Amino acid sequence: MPAVREVLETKLRAALNPVAVEVVDESHLHAGHASAPAGGESHFRVRIVSDAFVGKTRVDRHRLVNQILKDDLDDRVHALALKTLTPDEAR
Template identity: 60%
Template sequence: MSVSEKIRNKLIHSLGPERVEVIDESHLHAGHAGAREGGESHFRVLIVSKQFEGASRVARQRMVNSILREELAGPVHALAMKTLTPQEFAKEE
């Protein structure tokens, strides 16, 4: 299973999101520190979940970091995230 699939599965299992997008941006960092041969080291995620309601941006990011603890300690060098409630996401559309 690829790193992006692991990230997606863990987020779905833990947060039950209405929407989750996992984008591998490793190709943008080729040759930089932390870039792995073959990619799957730099990701951008969008997560829309009711579980974020009432939580600050920092608290939401901590939730995601906790869920992805193993990946962040290993193959993932960088993770950019956008964490929204369904109401916040609807305003952006």
């Protein structure tokens, strides 16, 4: 079974055709918290650069990403920090 980080990255690449995407597992920073599962792979930081964000507000961008990752957010991902940029904003 692929790591959760890989699953998230694969879904984002397929749906948004990004110029750049980085998914970082930060679960180790939350070890011992009541909501942190013993196996980790629950807290992630994502930076994604895509033309799909052009003309969208930050809230709309986050909603789009959350919809793409809905199954994972409902199941195994507890926290997701997002940085969503257009290619122009990333330059």
